[in-house]
Amino acid sequence: MANPTVPKRQLGRALRELREAAVKSREDVAKALECSASKISRIENGHVGVRSTEFAALLDLYDVPLDQRKDLSALARETRKRRPRTTYGRSIPDWFRRFVSLEESASEIRTYNGELVPGLLQTEDYTRAVTEANPLHAPTDIERLVRARAARQARLVGDNPPRLWVVMSEGPLRLQVGGRDVMASQLEHIVEMAKLDHVTVQVAPFAAGAHASTGLNFTLLQFPDDIGVDVVYLEDLTSASYLDKRDDPQRQSYVLVWQHLTASALSPRDTIRLVNTVRRELRQN
Structure with a gap:
């Protein structure tokens, strides 16, 4: 199974660019999602994934058009895949x-x-x-x-x-x-x-x-x-x-x-x- 690290970084970058295009601060987004600004930072830096409900809320907040949502949604699904366990993990x-x-x-x-x-x-x-x-x-x-x-x-x-x-x-x-x-x-x-x-x-x-x-x-x-x-x-x-x-x-x-x-x-x-x-x-x- 593919490593989800790169999709997380790609999705985080895309969400950061969408936020900046919408002229919103991390604090603005955190308030809308009822979370901390540090969590938004971790998502945008690819450190953590984003839950499906949070992802949908972000797309709405940024007014992302439908044709762009399809590719972003596919990328978001990649970030949620689990890697297989190993005997040494x-x-x-x-x-x-x-x-x-x-x-x-x-x-x-x-x-x-x-x-x-x-x-x-x-x-x-x-x-x-x-x-x-x-x-x-x-x-x-x-x-x-x-x-x-x-x-x-x-x-x-x-x-x-x-x-x-x-x-x-x-x-x-x-x-x-x-x-x-x-x-x-x-x-x-x-x-x-x-x-x-x-x-x-x-x-x-x-x-x-x-x-x-x-x-x-x-x-x-x-x-x-x-x-x-x-x-x-x-x-x-x-x-x-x-x-x-x-x-x-x-x-x-x-x-x-x-x-x-x-x-x-x-x-x-x-x-x-x-x-x-x-x-x-x-x-x-």
Whole structure:
């Protein structure tokens, strides 16, 4: 079943444009629907769906013509579809589920990590070692979490894959997660994934010193819905933040940092040379 995230964003954008054309504020609409202005904001930003009764009221409030209502109604029905359950769903924390849904809908994923190989490039053994090292994960959830990450990665080798652009510090190449054998396989996997046309891998080497994203991990998601707004995802130990407002200066700051980061990191070709150098060092020691 299709992921309803993109239809929610498309419908939210359309409803925002209709509201603005009707010269109404979110407060005006909230009063008419007897709800909060923040709920209208969440609907327009695609964070939540809109109930059928609320949707009908909005179309009436905005004086939407009948010929336009048909397409909007079809889009609204798409947003209410439920995704099938998975065997690993309960092991994923609630605050991370929104990211999984957004990532699944993204047409482009750009991510930086200074300590670990980013999740979409991890081997199962590497993921297992990282997951086992976190005391917050119950032993019974380890394999479910490993399968969940593998399911996210499957889209990269399926039909219509997203564009993936990964930048990492040199640190993840040298941190021996799971031991030498696991790391050797992980480095080989990075090389193989980097051969895909839609995957770009860059490394910010130790020798280059500080760079634009030193001490800061983040992910930028872009979507095929013409909204033109990246979602910035920021994660900590037990929660996450999402920056997705069009004029949010914080979101724009991450876009600027990404531009500087990619310009200062090694080229994709030089990155693979460094990865292969670290692989040889693992075998020699």
